[in-house]
């Protein structure tokens with residue numbers, strides 16, 4: 165077909181180009197109107213860069229087409245969106261650290277977020293966990309320390325047992341035994 | 354263990370998504386915990402700011418039904434089978450737009466089903482612009498200009514007082530490709546949420562903007578835009594043409 169003379173170079177289209185017999189259309193706009201603030205707030209909390217947070221929010225919603233099968237299996241869109249937002253933010257933080265020359269436009273340090281750690285503590289946590297932990301443990305630690313989830317809540321979200329979460333967090337904690345930061349002792353009181 | 358409500362629980366409480374048991378617990382905790390009260394306060398303020406901002410065009414574009422006709426064109430282009438059907442999955446609501454075909458559209462003022470009594474006036478002229486992107490800058494293309502392979506073109510359009518704009522292109526062989534239908538926002542010049550990169554084939558290249566109050570039927574659109582003077586009753590069409598080398 166001669167209409168191949170033009171290629172669309174947009175992530176929206178890339179997300180759809182999959183050889184599937186049936187395409188499921190999600191109502192992205194409706195989801196955005198209901199959950200967009202949750203996703204944006206989470207991106208601001210984790211990325212602490214308002215511009216990148218906007219960008220990451222769009223990424224989350226535009227990727228829903230790609231994840232539509234697992235999305236359908238979820239009981240609650242909020243839980244699912246919360247999870248993929250975390251994944252996308254952690255991916256961005258990892259690649260940001262590979263390109264330290266790119267400027268990060270920081271939120272003002274005093275700007276409150278809905279997380280449990282302030283900017284400094286969050287940075288310390290990210291430094292620690294990105295330096296030595298696997299991706300699943302990184303997620304466990306974020307959900308527990310930043311979001312205040314119990315071991316069981318984290319386990320349910322990640323599809324592992326609460327005991328497995330407890331073990332990962334305990335291992336991480338013991339690695340900090342020499343000089344435990346304030347936020348660690350506070351959160352585990 | 355953590356003594357606080359989780360961020361997700363706070364969101365779900367706010368959204369009324371918790372079980373009645375969990376909701377009672379959350380309410381009790383919030384009444385007694387200034388930290389969590391402050392956290393949910395942040396969420397409420399973020400919600401307020403969020404609802405005042407417009408939905409980004411890229412999000413609206415993700416819902417345009419013709420994305421699958423665009424996908425069909427893409428799949429043909431890479432030699433894959435076209436998508437057989439689109440199944441609409443609705444989460445938490447009904448789709449806001451009602452699909453309609455061109456044949457249902459009358460000229461003049463159009464009543465849109467689902468928006469009782471709301472009408473849109475015709476009369477504002479639609480305008481389509483093509484911009485050539487080079488690096489970080491771009492310039493407005495004059496009709497008839499010659500475009501080279503690899504050129505990156507961004508389409509911009511005025512809303513023209515209609516609910517939808519459909520963007521399409523026609524190459525030298527007369528083949529029409531529909532890029533997508535976007536809900537139109539009020540206001541001035543809008544940019545398509547995608548850019549086009551031209552390949553090496555030669556000949557005339559046209560771009561179209563079709564304004565309408567209903568989503569157009571993709572097949573009818575492809576047929577009509579292939580003609581020299583497209584007949585799309587009730588819709589407004591703008592064309593801009595270039596030479597491709």
Ligand SMILES: [Zn+2]
Pocket residue numbers: 356357358382386387388389390
């Ligand atoms: Zn609390």
